[in-house]
Amino acid sequence: MKKLISKILMGVAMLASSACTKTDNYPGPNASFQGNIISSVGGNLPTSGGSTQIWMQQIGWTAPQTIPSKFDGTFEDTKLFSGGYKVLPTGGAFWPIYDTVTVNLGQGTKHDFTVTPYLVIKNFTATLSGTTLTLTYDIDAPVVAGLPTIKDTQPYVNTTQLVGTGASIRDFSDANAVTINKDFIDMTASDKSMTLTVPNLIPGRTFFVRVGVRLNDSYNSSNFSNIIQIDVPK
Amino acid sequence: MKSIKKLIIAISIATGALVTSCQKLDMPPKNIFTSDVIFNSQAGIQSFLATIYQNLPIEDFKYNPSTNDGAASPAGFLHGGNDWMEFFNEASTTGEEVGPYGGMDIASGFGFWPYGDIRNVNIMIAELPKHTAALTPAGVDALLGEAHFLRAYYYFGLAKRYGGVPIITTVQDPGAPLATLQVHRDKEQAVWDFIGAELDLGYKMMPATSDAGRANKYVAAALKSRAMLYAACVAKYGSVNFVDGQAVTSGFAGIPASAATGYFQAAYDAAKLLDGVYSLYTANPDKVQNYVDLFLKPSPENIFIKQYSTANNTAHSWDDTMSPRYFTANALTRSYPTLDLVQLWGNLQITNPDGTPKRFDNYAQLMQGLEPRLLATIYFPGATLRGLTFDVQRGIYPSFNGTAADEVAKPANSRTYILGSDDNAQLYQGYQIVGHTGIWSKGSDEVTRTGFYVRKYIDYTKAKESVNLNTSTTPWIDLRYAEVLLNRAEAAVELGNSADALTSINLIRDRAGAGLYGSIDLTKVRNERRMELAFENQYFWDLKRWRTGDVVLDKAHFKGLMPYFVLNENKYIFLAEPELFNREYTFQKQFYYEPIPGGEIANNPNLLPNNPGL
Numbered sequence: 055m056k057k058l059i060s061k062i063l064m065g066v067a068m069l070a071s072s073a074c075t076k077t078d079n080y081p082g083p084n085a086s087f088q089g090n091i092i093s094s095v096g097g098n099l100p101t102s103g104g105s106t107q108i109w110m111q112q113i114g115w116t117a118p119q120t121i122p123s124k125f126d127g128t129f130e131d132t133k134l135f136s137g138g139y140k141v142l143p144t145g146g147a148f149w150p151i152y153d154t155v156t157v158n159l160g161q162g163t164k165h166d167f168t169v170t171p172y173l174v175i176k177n178f179t180a181t182l183s184g185t186t187l188t189l190t191y192d193i194d195a196p197v198v199a200g201l202p203t204i205k206d207t208q209p210y211v212n213t214t215q216l217v218g219t220g221a222s223i224r225d226f227s228d229a230n231a232v233t234i235n236k237d238f239i240d241m242t243a244s245d246k247s248m249t250l251t252v253p254n255l256i257p258g259r260t261f262f263v264r265v266g267v268r269l270n271d272s273y274n275s276s277n278f279s280n281i282i283q284i285d286v287p288k
Numbered sequence: 289m290k291s292i293k294k295l296i297i298a299i300s301i302a303t304g305a306l307v308t309s310c311q312k313l314d315m316p317p318k319n320i321f322t323s324d325v326i327f328n329s330q331a332g333i334q335s336f337l338a339t340i341y342q343n344l345p346i347e348d349f350k351y352n353p354s355t356n357d358g359a360a361s362p363a364g365f366l367h368g369g370n371d372w373m374e375f376f377n378e379a380s381t382t383g384e385e386v387g388p389y390g391g392m393d394i395a396s397g398f399g400f401w402p403y404g405d406i407r408n409v410n411i412m413i414a415e416l417p418k419h420t421a422a423l424t425p426a427g428v429d430a431l432l433g434e435a436h437f438l439r440a441y442y443y444f445g446l447a448k449r450y451g452g453v454p455i456i457t458t459v460q461d462p463g464a465p466l467a468t469l470q471v472h473r474d475k476e477q478a479v480w481d482f483i484g485a486e487l488d489l490g491y492k493m494m495p496a497t498s499d500a501g502r503a504n505k506y507v508a509a510a511l512k513s514r515a516m517l518y519a520a521c522v523a524k525y526g527s528v529n530f531v532d533g534q535a536v537t538s539g540f541a542g543i544p545a546s547a548a549t550g551y552f553q554a555a556y557d558a559a560k561l562l563d564g565v566y567s568l569y570t571a572n573p574d575k576v577q578n579y580v581d582l583f584l585k586p587s588p589e590n591i592f593i594k595q596y597s598t599a600n601n602t603a604h605s606w607d608d609t610m611s612p613r614y615f616t617a618n619a620l621t622r623s624y625p626t627l628d629l630v631q632l633w634g635n636l637q638i639t640n641p642d643g644t645p646k647r648f649d650n651y652a653q654l655m656q657g658l659e660p661r662l663l664a665t666i667y668f669p670g671a672t673l674r675g676l677t678f679d680v681q682r683g684i685y686p687s688f689n690g691t692a693a694d695e696v697a698k699p700a701n702s703r704t705y706i707l708g709s710d711d712n713a714q715l716y717q718g719y720q721i722v723g724h725t726g727i728w729s730k731g732s733d734e735v736t737r738t739g740f741y742v743r744k745y746i747d748y749t750k751a752k753e754s755v756n757l758n759t760s761t762t763p764w765i766d767l768r769y770a771e772v773l774l775n776r777a778e779a780a781v782e783l784g785n786s787a788d789a790l791t792s793i794n795l796i797r798d799r800a801g802a803g804l805y806g807s808i809d810l811t812k813v814r815n816e817r818r819m820e821l822a823f824e825n826q827y828f829w830d831l832k833r834w835r836t837g838d839v840v841l842d843k844a845h846f847k848g849l850m851p852y853f854v855l856n857e858n859k860y861i862f863l864a865e866p867e868l869f870n871r872e873y874t875f876q877k878q879f880y881y882e883p884i885p886g887g888e889i890a891n892n893p894n895l896l897p898n899n900p901g902l
Contacts, residue, residue, distance in 0.1 A: 116889050116890060116893045116896060117886055117889065117890070150532055224872075228843055272530070272531040272532050272533075272877055272878075272900070273531070273876065273877060273878070274838060274842070274876065274877060
């Protein structure tokens with residue numbers, strides 16, 4: 055019996071040592087891709103979670119992948135396989151781009167995309183009176199013809215600088231949305247000058263606030279303002 | 289040692305003797321069913337058909353549309369012996385119910401790709417004409433009609449999920465060159481037209497009657513009314529509300545708006561074929577009991593059903609997992625009808641004109657005067673089952689002043705109610721705080737979070753001890769005449785034929801015990817459909833074809849009906865409050881089509897471009 059066991063063990067040892075001699079000689083995902091999504095009216099496009107992303111497909115492969123944009127309109131992925139990719143910004147509140155760009159990804163590849171936003175939010179101000187925050191802003195459209203219907207507008211309030219869709223306090227944000235359902239072309243000057251109020255903020259807390267205007271495009275996407283910090287006094 | 293040598297000699301002699309017996313082998317293999325065995329007898333064909341029927345994409349009790357949130361894996365069309373989690377259902381993502389899903393978790397699908405089953409149907413269609421001698425020409429025709437129906441059913445399951453898919457009508461040879469096997473997507477319109485044509489063949493070739501669970505010509509017509517209505521809506525509403533992309537411009541996702549009228553007409557015509565053949569179930573003059581029995585007893589309304597059996601290990605668990613433990617031998621519930629669904633029937637009278645909650649002497653009083661169909665679809669607080677009462681109660685108010693709206697708007701910690709934990713023996717001044725059937729203070733995965741339970745399809749005749757997992761054999765009614773009437777009414781309204789729609793809708797409302805309508809419009813037809821077909825796995829697809837999913841389910845939250853006991857008055861009140869998990873449901877526009885499964889694209893890159901937004 056002991057002999058048998060030792061023979062089996064020897065066999066196992068031989069098999070184990072002879073296996074796995076091949077080494078993986080493919081390069082790891084050592085390429086990176088970063089850049090800015092630039093708004094055609096100046097600066098980076100302000101974005102939010104679950105909206106703008108860089109769609110990319112490696113040439114010769116069928117499954118596309120995406121890099122989500124950061125809130126400041128930049129993007130970065132440092133774990134990509136080097137090679138040729140077709141890339142495209144998609145999913146955000148800007149005029150759709152259909153023509154892909156081909157980039158050859160290696161270490162530290164940079165590329166900036168320029169997009170035309172549906173709407174631009176200007177003159178964003180926030181005034182605090184007691185615990186009620188009043189937000190005013192104007193909207194403008196770089197291109198009016200064919201613009202998707204404007205659905206609604208709402209504040210986004212959060213306790214961190216990551217504030218936007220999916221990153222906001224519902225009672226202060228979604229609950230204070232205002233329905234619009236109008237086409238930009240039919241809006242009067244006063245329609246385009248908007249006011250939102252956020253009542254009952256908590257005294258002694260710091261909040262980060264921005265506003266968004268949502269359109270009825272393919273993704274129900276929103277254009278966003280910049281982010282303002284609000285300190286509610288005790 | 290000697291004996292081993294003897295053994296070796298014996299074996300060599302025996303082997304030698306056997307080797308000499310070489311003969312030519314020209315007999316049919318005994319371990320393989322040849323096509324003659326299968327297709328030369330009805331019994332053989334039935335066994336072949338059994339698999340095809342079993343795999344039909346029927347969204348029944350066990351249909352489990354997602355693997356998310358701990359649901360069964362694999363998801364989809366389940367037909368095993370232990371697919372017991374019936375609360376992982378479509379209804380609990382659409383607001384008909386709230387359930388175990390954390391949100392809209394079912395929209396990207398589970399990789400449905402039934403080309404193996406379609407191949408079986410294609411084999412049948414190719415083989416049957418060779419067996420007219422054994423089956424008679426008429427017999428072959430009837431079976432061919434059935435095969436065309438089955439093929440249409442599979443393609444309908446594909447088309448409503450993906451839009452355009454490859455139409456395969458031949459038995460592909462696995463040895464053929466790869467290029468001929470990697471078939472391109474057909475346009476969405478071509479797939480719907482194919483489904484319509486297949487069902488026409490089914491209608492033409494099949495007999496008028498069939499065994500339960502098998503198709504006949506009217507089953508084909510009924511399915512056609514459902515499928516063509518879907519196509520018509522894709523054309524009409526999908527051409528307005530869509531996600532831009534290459535699949536749209538290539539016609540793989542979407543149909544030109546101009547085709548809508550033709551499809552609506554086809555849906556209407558198909559539905560009309562069932563006129564006078566089937567009828568609504570009206571056996572019991574008690575309208576509540578009648579509507580309950582419609583789902584439990586054989587009826588002239590059933591067009592196509594799916595059966596279950598404990599002997600074959602295919603029974604389901606609807607009775608055990610849609611009612612709480614209080615009424616069953618074990619297990620728990622996890623999905624519950626919403627107040628939002630109930631209010632399709634009109635607002636419940638729970639508030640006085642001055643805004644204060646109406647006081648009730650008991651919970652059952654609320655049900656007085658409600659539509660019989662509503663009471664037969666949903667168990668209200670105070671209703672009874674198997675001799676026990678739905679004693680749903682969220683808590684006790686020592687006293688209650690002011691309006692319902694003010695009370696509900698207060699932060700939870702400044703409300704003066706007494707809530708109970710999960711312990712239903714907990715007392716407050718001698719009164720039980722929470723019922724055996726809920727509601728626990730923070731909501732739960734065992735008893736209701738909305739105050740309601742599903743009643744449709746619940747078999748009240750079973751004894752409590754026998755309501756166990758995998759023991760329910762109530763058939764699933766896949767196609768019933770009420771749906772055909774609703775299909776017909778919707779198509780009629782879309783075609784401008786209101787008079788016909790009004791007749792159909794009033795037939796349904798009469799049976800439901802509802803007041804008859806004097807006039808009709810599209811909103812009324814759609815709401816009637818939601819009420820009549822609640823929990824029947826229709827509304828999710830209605831939201832998709834009407835292209836209203838992204839509007840109705842836009843950061844949607846749903847409500848429950850919370851019953852409380854007011855101690856100092858010895859009365860009961862109901863407050864409309866958010867369901868206790870207060871989950872959010874958002875249907876994005878790219879959900880109108882599911883992505884073609886990634887594995888299939890890897891096998892066949894010609895399936896690209898994939899559906900919009902993906």
